[in-house]
Amino acid sequence: MADAVSHDEVADLLALEAVGALEPSERDGMERHLASCAACRHTADEYAELASLLPAALEVVPPPARLRRNLMAQVYAEATASPTVPWWRRLIDAIPASRTFTVVGAAAVIAAIAFGIWGATGRTNLPQPPATISYSVSGTTATGTLDVPAGGTPAVLMVNGLQSLPITKTYEVWLIPPQGSPKGVAFLSPSPAVGGWVAVVPGSLAGYKSLAATVEPAGGSPTPSNTEVLSGQLTAS
């Protein structure tokens, strides 16, 4: 062994490292040893996995439903904010750049390819951009859109102009049928990625005439308990 730390001493340190108790001052010596000792690297792997098994012994405490709703609202909002690159953009990007082949030239080639395909396929098979229907929503201070993708779900509500709320409150989103009670479907979450508030509205919008949001206690309410901070009709404009 090339260094001054023995395998046995390193095993003690590896065990401490696995459970997160290693002192920073002892890390360098351990890492120097690991760099040249495959057997101890193997031990490190085993201890790390053993420590990571510890949570399996805990009795699972189910998280509240709002956690899943808030997480997925954020994920879907970010997915929507970074849509798939359009087909024509991918084609342009695939053309090698050169001093003599300008973007205009590239566009001309793309147009030629596109029209060629169009002509050869009976003018029916060109890739089409996804059809998204947008509904406007607004309130005293807020404006936004509800974007419904071609597939119908999930719709994503993006809003600007809402004020921050204390931790005890939340913006709850409601779908309102022509008759009957509003249905709470989502919570708006602040999203730095899109610079506003977002919510994913799951399920079909069919059968609902409008959408609204109200301030409710954190965790939501069975029915709206405050006036609307924004609303919008779910009819094509």
Add this chain to the structure above:
Amino acid sequence: MHLSDDDIVRSISASPEGIEALYDRYGGLAHTVALRILSDRGAAEDVVQESFLAVWRRGSTFQSGRGSLRSWICTIVRNRAIDRLRGDRHRTRLDTPIEGESLEPAVSDPWAAVALELSGEEVRKALAELPPEQRQTIELAYYGGYSQSEIATAMEVPLGTVKGRVRIALDKLRASLADRVETPWQTQ
């Protein structure tokens, strides 16, 4: 349709549904880990959300042959929860690449098999077989975020005793858990 862990891993970065599937399978355990460490429902929810968002934003570096998906997500959550517990404002894990978080319990294939086969009950039994002082030592470290010297102070024992307890506890767990599942790892 039942998705395997491998199916989930493959879809994590491809679509929101991948994260949804990961959360549906391990969100409960992740929440439990965060709550165990932080003892605060709001903070635990924040940590779980941050952890899954980090996986979504950064993509998965998980390798199925080198550990279990369960251990991997628990490690992410545990790291973030301990950071929050310590109030370490110098490191902002949200901005740290996942690759830097020791998120891959780098293990040999046999141990990946062990991890996948073990149930919570088996791990509980193995932990229950440890002497109380050994179990308490690893729990103070793993769930409390205490360092070796902090544990020595808290338990009023020498540093060397803490070292020994942790290592002996892990060695006993290794032996005990390996006995509970049929894997070839002992012959490796």
